[in-house]
Amino acid sequence: MSGTRKAIASARRLVVKVGSSALTTAGSGLDVARLDALVDAIADRVARDTQIVLVSSGAIGAGLAPLSLGKRPRDLATQQAAASVGQLALAHAYAESFGRFSLTVGQVLLTSDDVVRRSHYRNAQRTFSRLLALGAVPVVNENDTVATEEIRFGDNDRLAALVAHLIGADALILLSDVDGLYDGDPRDGATRKLTEVLSESDVDGISVGMSSSGLGTGGMVSKLAAARTAAGAGIPVLLAAASEASAALTTASPGTAFAPADTRLSARRFWLGYAADTTGKLRLDDGAVTAVVRRRRSLLAAGITGVEGEFQAGDVVDLVDAKDRAVARGVVAFDATELPELVGRSTHELPEEQRREVVHADDLVPLRR
Secondary structure: OOHHHHHHHOOOEEEEEEOHHHOEEOOOEEOHHHHHHHHHHHHHHHHOOOEEEEEEOOHHHHHHOOOOOOOOOOOHHHHHHHHHHHHHHHHHHHHHHHHOOOOOEEEEEEOOHHHHOHHHHHHHHHHHHHHHHOOOEEEEEEOOOOOOOOOOOOOHHHHHHHHHHHOOOOEEEEEEOOOOEEOOOHHHOOOOEEOEEOOHHHHOOOOOOEOOOOOOOOEHHHHHHHHHHHHHOOOOEEEEEHHHHHHHHHOOOOOEEEOOOOOOOOHHHHHHHHHOOOOEEEEEOHHHHHHHHHOOOOEOHHHEEEEEEOOOOOOEEEEEOOOOOEEEEEEOOOOOOOHHHOOOOOHHHOOHHHOOOOEOHHHEEEOOO
């Protein structure tokens, strides 16, 4: 067994994420038998002195059948209506199922605002810490009943990665209807499953698709992104089928394991790199990309080739290369209106009051690609 799998199998604090397709069907709604099987596996791990936070999709899927909806709605208002019905059914089912093991469930509904804003981020940390200390199993979902297109996470895979870092989890397990990461569409029959992902180069060039169940917003695209986010922040990740939840939660033997980065990002740097909203872009020349990403230097005006967006000093912006790929994020020290006249100029050419870093190295996080 690899070191990554051993770390997941021995984790004392764990985030488990389960997708809609593993818990619901379009015609019948919530599948209680599948939910019970998942809870059986989680309860067994909790009994072995592991604290677990469950990030569960399925609220919208659970609300389809009661509202006589044949498939997941496309418009936000109907999605929110389905979530308001399904969330009750899902919470009740979890409370009853965990109750078989005398475990108490605490429901935590989040919007991206709760993670993007630093004050909300700290409040969420305290809530999770207290629930776990009291022996409860927090069940987390995006608050679909009030989330809008502007503030929603977009999928619960990303939410799970953010929660894993927020609570200081030792590992993250992503459960879905796919048994691991393949180097192509597994339905083709000519693809290969990757059992271990040791570095970013292992997944370069892999083409993955969206969910085919019609119940969730994610798919392998979002799962791979979430795994890379968590692993890049120093958290080992296991991607496995929900039908193999028992093995995933005991030996961590199935699926694909993602090795963590050598060091774990601080809460502030993780927030800056993965949770904060960005309000603009700074385009960098090749020299600036090298300085920022490889040498971890501050960004100076001389290395900027363009400015996009409306932002103020103190906002978070993306730093992008010549191919429009985000290579880093950082807190900008100038307003968007000030920067155009500084672009490409050396520090000694600038007025004395403007001779400072555009993004200081302490406020900058390179992104894994």
